[in-house]
Amino acid sequence: MEYSIAIQPQVKREVKDTSSIPFGQQPTEHMFIAEYKDGQWQNSRIVPFANLTLSPFALCLHYGQTVFEGMKAFLMNDGRVNIFRPDKHYERFALSLERMCIPVVPKGLFTEALHQLIQLDSAWVPNHPHGSLYIRPFVFASESKLGVKAADEYIFMIVCTPAYQYYTKPLKVKVEEKFVRAADGGTGATKCGGNYGGALYPTKLAREAGYDQVLWTDSKTHELIEESGTMNGMFVVNDTLLTPPLSGTILDGITRDSMLAIANDMGIKTDVRPIRYKEIIEALENGKKVEAFGAGTAAVIAPIEIIAVNGKEYKCYLGEDALMYKLQKVLLNIRKGGAVDKHNWNYII
Numbered sequence: 001m002e003y004s005i006a007i008q009p010q011v012k013r014e015v016k017d018t019s020s021i022p023f024g025q026q027p028t029e030h031m032f033i034a035e036y037k038d039g040q041w042q043n044s045r046i047v048p049f050a051n052l053t054l055s056p057f058a059l060c061l062h063y064g065q066t067v068f069e070g071m072k073a074f075l076m077n078d079g080r081v082n083i084f085r086p087d088k089h090y091e092r093f094a095l096s097l098e099r100m101c102i103p104v105v106p107k108g109l110f111t112e113a114l115h116q117l118i119q120l121d122s123a124w125v126p127n128h129p130h131g132s133l134y135i136r137p138f139v140f141a142s143e144s145k146l147g148v149k150a151a152d153e154y155i156f157m158i159v160c161t162p163a164y165q166y167y168t169k170p171l172k173v174k175v176e177e178k179f180v181r182a183a184d185g186g187t188g189a190t191k192c193g194g195n196y197g198g199a200l201y202p203t204k205l206a207r208e209a210g211y212d213q214v215l216w217t218d219s220k221t222h223e224l225i226e227e228s229g230t231m232n233g234m235f236v237v238n239d240t241l242l243t244p245p246l247s248g249t250i251l252d253g254i255t256r257d258s259m260l261a262i263a264n265d266m267g268i269k270t271d272v273r274p275i276r277y278k279e280i281i282e283a284l285e286n287g288k289k290v291e292a293f294g295a296g297t298a299a300v301i302a303p304i305e306i307i308a309v310n311g312k313e314y315k316c317y318l319g320e321d322a323l324m325y326k327l328q329k330v331l332l333n334i335r336k337g338g339a340v341d342k343h344n345w346n347y348i349i
């Protein structure tokens, strides 16, 4: 073992059925924690889930040096547990940390911590068709100092919560032409806390207008589709899976990447290119079948029912034979071990 992690397990309680608990409320029994001090990551340990104590001067509370990841573990048909694409999540984690001036967590430590924690709390991985264990690695600046600077001390943690269906109904989204989530040169391609804080207000306005979330557009022209809420935006038009290319403003989603790979495997055409929202609206106006969905770890796919532009609503295709459901089914099947994992996505515990 490259990294030694002290494990302080508590007496294991029997895990009750968690399927009726809303997302993000129920922690599993344990959490991982490590500290960055004196130029290195140290004191790695797994302990019972508990509150933290933090100086009110902690830099993360003032200047937003925080980064997170969101990934999932699945119970396979044969009873084994796997973590989905931890290598790709690690790459993105490292990129986010670097962008936020936080010392990168070594890959060996990240992988070992995940492995040990998920193994210890494996009874919390739901045995349910839509169930998974949501895993949240995160880092924040813990140094106690009120001056603006990159901190010299950090905390890296991993916590987990059982997850089921994230959205229960198709979404109504509003094309956002005023506010932006990310701009060129900014932090849109990273999972840093500030990106989400800044998106809450436009989302609140959209909710007040009767929509679930916003379909973000680019900061310069407000014509190009960026993302849907905190998910990547994907479309099916003329039997082709469409999504905007990665740029500094779009997050490199692992669900997006997996959907594109699965579509390629199935011989479905894919087209990764800038998409004007008007092009989607025109297709809908011309009576074409258009599928629209958000892709992300928490929801997997979130079908979009309505796209609204300036209060005018357009209806997307939600039929049972929609391609998005087929792609989702294949993805789930790979994760559950029911289909060949030809890309080696499953990291089996």
Ligand SMILES: *Cc1c(COP(=O)(O)O)cnc(C)c1O
Binding pocket: 070, 191, 227, 229, 230, 231, 232, 251, 252, 253, 254, 255, 256, 295, 296, 297, 298
């Ligand atoms: C996390 C996230 C996604 C989805 O990424 P996944 O790796 O598929 O979970 C998309 N957009 C934003 C803004 C995100 O934060």
